[in-house]
């Protein structure tokens with residue numbers, strides 16, 4: 438099949454990747470959830486009461502060796518104020534503007550490296566707002582064509598003392614010397630720091646693999662920091678929504694570019710199509726009580742737009 442033909446067909450929906458488990462049985466034993474995540478399945482548990490989503494997430498994270506990461510992510514989100522904690526671990530998702538969609542991404546960046554993602558629905562009465570999970574194809578040859586926006590450090594004329602390495606991490610989220618500027622990094626900007634001789638740089642970096650704890654192998658992830666800088670991703674997602682009949686068309690006087698939640702952050706074009714990097718997708722409109730768990734590294738999450746005032750969508754997310 439040629440590339441254009443693949444593009445016309447779009448990313449294929451694969452319902453065999455979705456496993457539905459019972460809430461009661463899952464509460465009694467989380468092992469089937471782990472087993473299915475180890476098979477890289479999308480796990481859905483309908484009918485989970487609000488006070489039990491946290492408990493299930495905690496037990497799955499614990500079993501996967503991600504308990505500390507779960508607590509850390511909940512704390513960070515609250516600290517930086519971009520999300521509001523609603524349970525112990527679940528947080529509200531960012532507020533949407535009119536007709537806004539969220540293009541597919543694995544939450545976070547290679548720096549944070551979150552392994553597990555969960556979504557819990559309180560209410561979803563809009564005429565859209567479908568959750569679309571796309572399975573990244575690790576064997577794709579397109580990964581070297583993508584770039585991740587990353588932060589680097591450059592030290593000139595001296596080396597950093599141990600206490601300066603600690604400060605660089607705390608003040609600038611730099612892990613020196615690992616985050617030292619690399620030869621193939623494309624520099625976006627460079628800023629001086631309080632540490633003599635050290636500058637921080639925003640760069641476009643070649644993607645690197647990360648270890649998946651659930652699959653026990655190294656793979657590429659389509660991080661938010663990869664997706665949100667690529668103008669072609671917004672184009673691709675709008676095409677996917679349109680092909681799937683999920684795009685809610687804004688009125689003629691609406692600036693269509695504003696449908697893209699990351700419009701302000703896109704700084705380049707990779708030329709990569711979704712058919713090149715995604716193997717398949719699972720589309721599901723979350724209903725109240727639905728809890729969905731996926732490997733954050735292999736399953737990106739995306740949300741279709743909806744007609745403003747058609748209803749209310751309250752979905753919470755937790756990561757570990």
Ligand SMILES: [Fe+2]
Nearest residue numbers: 542543544738
């Ligand atoms: Fe997200």
